[in-house]
Amino acid sequence: xxxxxxxxxxxxxxxxxxxxxxxxxxxxxxxxxxxxxxxxxxxxxxxxxxxxxxxxxxxxxxxxxxxxxxxxxxxxxxxxxxxxxxxxxxxxx
Numbered sequence: 001x002x003x004x005x006x007x008x009x010x011x012x013x014x015x016x017x018x019x020x021x022x023x024x025x026x027x028x029x030x031x032x033x034x035x036x037x038x039x040x041x042x043x044x045x046x047x048x049x050x051x052x053x054x055x056x057x058x059x060x061x062x063x064x065x066x067x068x069x070x071x072x073x074x075x076x077x078x079x080x081x082x083x084x085x086x087x088x089x090x091x092x093x
Contacts, residue, residue, distance in 0.1 A: 002015035014041075028043060030043055031044050
């Protein structure tokens, strides 16, 4: 089992065999947390939010959808994507 040293500025080098086993690449992100007194790193991917989400139009649409949901104005659940699409076509205004 490889042993690593905590360097200045709290840096730790991931041993090559672990790096390769996890198929990590330079620039990848890792979530760091403590579990049972141990440091655990979990590979993560960051996803950019679409600019529409932050726009006034996007925020208004999201709020409207949440209101509809809270009022119970929803259809579904559906057993298949095909059934969901069929229901959506019927509800178009």
